[in-house]
Every structure is written in C-alpha cells, then in structure tokens.
Amino acid sequence: MSNIKLYVANASNTFTDDDIKIFENAAQEAEKFIHKYFDFDYQLDLIISEASFFMPTISEDGIGGRTYQSRLIIINIDKNQKEISQDFVYETICHEMSHSLRWEKLPEYSETLVDAMVFEGLAVVLEEKALADQGRTPKQFFLKQVQDTPQSEIDDIYRALEPKFGYGYEEYDYHKVFFDGDDALPRWAGYKLGYYLVKEYLKDSGQTIEEATLASYKNFAPKTVKKAA
Secondary structure: OOOEEEEEEOOOOOOOHHHHHHHHHHHHHHHHHHHHHOOOOOOEEEEEEEOOOOOOOEOOOOEEEEEEEOOEEEEEEOOOOOOOOHHHHHHHHHHHHHHHHHHHHOOOOOOOHHHHHHHHHHHHHHHHHHHHHOOOOOOOHHHHHHHOOOHHHHHHHHHHHHHHOOOOHHHOOHHHHHHHOOOOOOOOHHHHHHHHHHHHHHHHHOOOHHHHHOOOHHHHOOOOOOOOO
16 A cells, blocks of 8 residues: 555646546655655655745746645646656655654754754755666756755855854744845855755764654764865
C-alpha cells in the first residue's frame, strides 16, 4: 500500500490524463526513493494544484512546492511557464519529503535563521541525491543555480546574514532571504548558504544526507565560511 496519497486538484480541467499519469509516476518513484533510505512508515497527502497568486511557482521551472506539516505537501504547477516534466515533479516531491521527514521524525522546529537555512539546505541536498540515485541529469533551474553558486557569492551572503544568525523568524524578512533577495542579497540566498552549510557539515561529520536529514539543528552551528583563494 502506498504511503503517499496523491490528489490532483483539477476542477478547471487544466491537467490532462497524460499529465496526471506523470504525477502518478513521479509520486511512485519518489516514494520508492524515500523508502530506500528512510523509515517511511506514515501516510502523507500530496496535492498537486494549478498555480495561483497565493500558490506561486518558480517561473523558470513552472513548479513550486510547500510542506505545510509532516503529512501534507502541496505542489503547484503552471503549464504556461514550462511543460510538465516528470523529472521536475519527482525532484520537487523529494525536496519536500526532507521537510516532511524532519517534522514527522524529529521533535524540533527551526527557531533561528541558521536553523531555517539548514532546513532548506538539507532538502536541496536530498533533492540532489534523489536525482543522482536514479542517474537523472535534468535539473530544475533552481537546483542548478544553488549548486553553481560561486564561493565569492557564498562569502558575500555569509557576511550579509551573519548579524542575523541568532534571530528568530519574526526578526528577519523570510521572503527576502529565501526568495526575492535585494541589493545586498541574491535571489535564493538562504537556500544557497543553507546548501553550503549542509555540504560542509556532511564533509566534516562524515554523515550521509540521510543521517543529517534527521540530525538536530544544534549539530549545524556554522563555522566561518572558508574564503575563496
């Protein structure tokens, strides 16, 4: 019996039967990947919906996802932005499953900006592993941008955000840090630095991403970013 319960919100008939088959295949593949590396022993509702003002996408990829609690993930798709890709749907589900697993298995929630960056960094690295595990080469624009962040940009993001590392959710602009950026921060700055911090943690600790996904935030205290040569 499947642990991921797929629902397609399709009252406007946006999604064709072929689209729905892509969603089904991607969900099955994602569940197989998660079962391979985690004790996925709970039921989860996965809703796929047409994008809207309140549920936007990454325009270059035509897809966006959000985990509302450990057992509810909603993925939004805009067919006008990008043709539906099974690889992209699979990739997004695996990213969101990182959040789901932490909230289901680990009795703690992010309290600081560093926690929030680690939370997202773990999801990006698991997303990366999900593609590599199946030998998939297509990557979302989002993932490529995060992976290809130059060290000099990491240095700049670190310097800009370090004064707020201990701040709680209400003390920094979440959308600016993680999505929009500004004159001082690039787009997706929080994801980029979170990815860097998690990769450094994996290197230093010798843990796998599966182990790190369920590790306490206290293990991820950031060290000084290694400066570019």
